[in-house]
Amino acid sequence: MAADLSLPLVAERSFWSTQRIIGVALLAAIVAFAFVTPFVFDGSPTRQSLRNVLGAPTVLEPLGYDHLGRSMLARMSAALRLSLGLAFLSVITAAVPGIALGILAAWKGGWTDRLISLVADAFLALPGLLLVLMFIAIVQDAPWALYVGISLVLWIEYFRLTRSITRALVLSPAVQASQLLGFGPLYIVRRHIWPEIAPLVLTVGAFGAASAIAAIAALSFVSVGVRPPTPELGLMMTELLPYYHEAPHALLQPVVAVFLLILSLNLIAGSNSR
Amino acid sequence: MSNHFIPPVVRTVILPRLAQAVMVALLVGVLTFILVRSLPGDMAYRIAAGRYGYDMVDTAAADAVRRELGLEQPALTALGSWLWDILRLDFGNSLISGAPVIKEIVHQFGATVELSLAAVLLSLLIGPPLGVLAGLRPGGWLDRVLLVVSSGLRSLPAFVLGLLLIILLAREFGWFPAAGHGSASNLALPALTLALGLAAVSARVARDAMLGVAQSPYYAFGRTKGLSERQVFARHGMRNVAVPIVTYLGVQFVYLIEGVVVVESLFAWPGIGHALVHAIFARDVPMIQGTALVMGLMFVVLNTGVDLACRWLDPRVARA
Numbered sequence: 129m130a131a132d133l134s135l136p137l138v139a140e141r142s143f144w145s146t147q148r149i150i151g152v153a154l155l156a157a158i159v160a161f162a163f164v165t166p167f168v169f170d171g172s173p174t175r176q177s178l179r180n181v182l183g184a185p186t187v188l189e190p191l192g193y194d195h196l197g198r199s200m201l202a203r204m205s206a207a208l209r210l211s212l213g214l215a216f217l218s219v220i221t222a223a224v225p226g227i228a229l230g231i232l233a234a235w236k237g238g239w240t241d242r243l244i245s246l247v248a249d250a251f252l253a254l255p256g257l258l259l260v261l262m263f264i265a266i267v268q269d270a271p272w273a274l275y276v277g278i279s280l281v282l283w284i285e286y287f288r289l290t291r292s293i294t295r296a297l298v299l300s301p302a303v304q305a306s307q308l309l310g311f312g313p314l315y316i317v318r319r320h321i322w323p324e325i326a327p328l329v330l331t332v333g334a335f336g337a338a339s340a341i342a343a344i345a346a347l348s349f350v351s352v353g354v355r356p357p358t359p360e361l362g363l364m365m366t367e368l369l370p371y372y373h374e375a376p377h378a379l380l381q382p383v384v385a386v387f388l389l390i391l392s393l394n395l396i397a398g399s400n401s402r
Numbered sequence: 403m404s405n406h407f408i409p410p411v412v413r414t415v416i417l418p419r420l421a422q423a424v425m426v427a428l429l430v431g432v433l434t435f436i437l438v439r440s441l442p443g444d445m446a447y448r449i450a451a452g453r454y455g456y457d458m459v460d461t462a463a464a465d466a467v468r469r470e471l472g473l474e475q476p477a478l479t480a481l482g483s484w485l486w487d488i489l490r491l492d493f494g495n496s497l498i499s500g501a502p503v504i505k506e507i508v509h510q511f512g513a514t515v516e517l518s519l520a521a522v523l524l525s526l527l528i529g530p531p532l533g534v535l536a537g538l539r540p541g542g543w544l545d546r547v548l549l550v551v552s553s554g555l556r557s558l559p560a561f562v563l564g565l566l567l568i569i570l571l572a573r574e575f576g577w578f579p580a581a582g583h584g585s586a587s588n589l590a591l592p593a594l595t596l597a598l599g600l601a602a603v604s605a606r607v608a609r610d611a612m613l614g615v616a617q618s619p620y621y622a623f624g625r626t627k628g629l630s631e632r633q634v635f636a637r638h639g640m641r642n643v644a645v646p647i648v649t650y651l652g653v654q655f656v657y658l659i660e661g662v663v664v665v666e667s668l669f670a671w672p673g674i675g676h677a678l679v680h681a682i683f684a685r686d687v688p689m690i691q692g693t694a695l696v697m698g699l700m701f702v703v704l705n706t707g708v709d710l711a712c713r714w715l716d717p718r719v720a721r722a
Contacts, residue, residue, distance in 0.1 A: 253425040254698045257660035258678075262433045265682045265690055266440055342559040346660075349561050350667040350679045365565060372569060379569075383562055391557035 143327060151334075151395025158389055162208035171202035173359045182375040194364070194378050195371045203359040204381055210360055211389065215340040218275055219333045222282035227325065229283075230290025231317060235298055245291075248284045256281035257343055264352055274353055278343055282336040289332055293324050334397035338390045345386055361386050411713065419706040426698035431485045434691040438484075455500075493692040496681075503692040507674065511696060514673035517666065518658060518700075520589055521596035522651075529601030530608040530647050534639075537612025548605055555602035560661035564595040564668045592669040596661045600654050604647055611646040615639050645716045652708040659701050674700075 176197045183193040191200035233241040251259065260277035267273040297303055303320050311319075345362030347353030354360040356367070361382040368379040408417075446468040450459045487493070493503035536545040555563070571577045571591060578590045615621055615638070624634040663675035670676070674693050681689035 249422075250425045250429055253422050253702070254429055254694075255656045255659040255701055257663060258694055258697055259429075261663070261678065261682055262430070262437075262690070262694055265685070266433065266437045346559055346561050346664045350664055352679060352682050362561070365562070369565065372573065383565065386559065386562055387554075387557050390559070391553070394553065394557055 145398065147395050148398060151392045151397075154388060154392035155396065158208060158385075158392065159212060162205050162212055165201060165205035169201055169205075171199040173198060173202040173206040174357050175199070175202075182371055182378065184375075185377065191381060192375065192377055194368060195375075200378060200381060203364065204385060207359040207361045207364060207382065208385060208389075210354070210358070211341050211344055214275055214278075214344055215337040218278040218282055218340045219336045221275070221279040222336060223286050223329060223333060226283035226286025227290045227329070230287045231294050231321060233287070234291045234294035235313070241291075244287070248287050251280065251284050256339070257346070260343055260347065261352065264347065274344055274347065278340045282340065285332050285336065286329075289328055290325055293328075294321055297321055297324060331397045334393045338393035338397070341386070341389055341393070345382075411710070415706065415709040415713065419702055419709065422705075423699060423702045426702060427488055427695060428485070430691060430695045430698060431488045432481070434687055434694070435481050435484045437690070438687050449494075488691065488695065493695075494688040496686055496689045503688045506677070506689070507692045507696055510672060510674045510677050510693075513671060514662060514666070514675065514700075517589065517592055517596070517671055517673060518662060520593035521600065521658065521661075524593055524597035525600035525604060528597060529604035530643070532601075533605035533608025534612045534635075534643060536605070537609040537643075538616060540609075540613050545609065548609065552602040552606050555598055558599075559664075560595060560599050560657070561664040561668050563599060564592065564665050567591050567595055568668075588669075588671075592665050592671050595665050595669075596658060599657060599661060603654060603657075604650065607650045608643060608647050611643045612639070615642045618642075641715060645712065648708060648711050648715060652705050655701055655704045655708070658704075659697055663697070 177193070178197045180189070180193040181197040182195055183189070183197070185192040189199060189201065191204060194200055194203065229244050233244045254262075259281055260274070263277035263280065264273045267276075297320055300320075303316055306316050306320065344353060344360065345365075347362070348360045349362035349366050351363075351366065354363055356363060364382040365379065368375070368382070372379045446464040447459055450463045450467045454463055491504060493507075495502055496506060499506065532544070532548055536542070536548045539545060558566070568591065571594075572579065578587055621634065621638055624638045625631075629637065662673065663678060665671070666673045666676040667679050674696055677689060678693035678697065680686075681693060
């Protein structure tokens with residue numbers, strides 16, 4: 129595996145780069161749109177008004193209507209809530225065991241390390257999307273299939289990162305001194321290991337969220353992810369593509385949304401990472 | 403185990419990759435085994451229906467299948483024989499078309515290889531040359547434009563990029579057909595979709611590598627001793643820049659394989675990825691197994707190629 133993680137030293141560059149601030153602002157705007165809209169705007173993502181099929185944006189309906197006369201505003205905000213929520217959940221679900229196992233493997237070494245690393249390598253042998261696809265095939269039609277599948281892919285990056293950092297730290301004089309002074313593992317993790325890992329958790333998390341959002345959209349786009357009539361960004365693209373000629377604004381909305389979401393997360397993740 | 407008789411290439415490249423290939427087969431095998439076990443209904447009837455057609459299935463046929471495949475044996479033994487079948491590349495017949503899976507896959511594999519090769523070659527023509535030019539003048543206009551364009555492209559998943567290309571190049575300008583397979587023009591859009599995604603990253607890698615090389619003492623010395631820009635790049639730059647690009651290609655194959663699955667479906671390209679998505683949609687287990695395995699093995703083979711190319715480009719790796 130060629131992914132050579134050259135670790136930037138903590139505080140080598142300031143945590144809040146301009147780029148990251150722009151990314152956070154963009155993400156905050158998207159989150160606000162997704163979660164505030166239902167309170168301000170009274171509309172259901174599935175209610176049809178057939179007179180307005182593919183209708184252009186108006187004052188009352190600022191994003192127009194889709195091919196079944198449903199409010200695009202309600203659907204876009206619902207789709208964004210789904211993507212954001214699912215991505216956030218997957219990242220958290222992947223981060224906690226990933227980091228814990230990484231510390232455990234590096235700390236214990238020996239067979240524990242070998243066993244966990246073997247499992248991680250097995251998951252890495254297949255590209256992530258294939259793994260999620262196979263997982264969806266097993267638990268088809270279960271809404272949590274996407275979530276579990278994506279988390280199963282994302283935890284590996286956390287594990288590998290945490291393990292490589294912790295391995296170096298466990299042997300460091302600082303940790304040895306703490307151990308000699310009789311401090312327990314919990315203290316050492318909190319005092320020595322976590323501060324080194326924490327700044328990178330955000331980077332890996334932002335990347336993980338970006339790839340989760342891309343995967344959800346891609347799988348729904350090829351009709352193996354979320355099912356209609358659930359509003360989902362990739363699925364909306366599939367549904368609206370045939371009507372591009374009549375209503376280009378409708379198709380472009382989910383396209384722009386996916387782009388801005390992933391862009392904001394990439395900006396938060398930082399420039400060091402490709 | 404003594405390492406004396408094993409050539410280093412085998413030890414450091416071939417054996418780990420072989421282990422990875424076995425891992426892929428195990429993973430696909432176990433996952434599809436769980437899939438079959440979790441399907442509702444009696445598996446023997448299902449397989450019998452796949453073999454003889456739905457009209458010909460009766461209890462006798464199902465019992466025959468059950469006896470022959472040993473379906474009533476405990477799960478662990480069943481898993482063993484399941485994996486053994488995969489090892490012999492015996493995937494059985496597609497539940498949908500009835501044709502042997504291996505025959506269908508061979509056909510689709512050609513289309514996928516065609517698309518992937520075109521995409522990788524195109525990306526290497528676009529990305530690294532632009533990246534090298536940008537790296538030679540860091541902060542110049544090309545460098546800045548390239549940064550913005552590649553950040554933008556990286557924020558577009560492959561299928562969204564393909565969608566935009568269809569809208570722009572097929573619908574608005576009418577340069578290429580949006581879907582289909584057969585003539586060279588059909589290859590243009592799917593290959594370009596994947597190539598742009600790959601090039602967005604390889605251009606940045608090439609740019610950083612070129613910047614590093616151009617600032618190195620040996621590059622400065624090459625210039626000082628009177629070599630022209632062209633000579634110093636050909637003698638001292640090219641190979642050193644190529645190493646990280648090729649190394650990173652290995653990471654990019656994840657994008658390629660994932661992209662192939664989605665982009666083939668988008669452009670109705672009759673390849674393995676398209677077949678995999680269809681098989682999952684139809685729960686055609688033998689096809690899922692065959693296509694996923696081939697995609698996974700393709701990933702391993704491509705990575706082996708990258709490892710070997712890295713050793714050839716940078717012999718220091720081999721000596722270390």
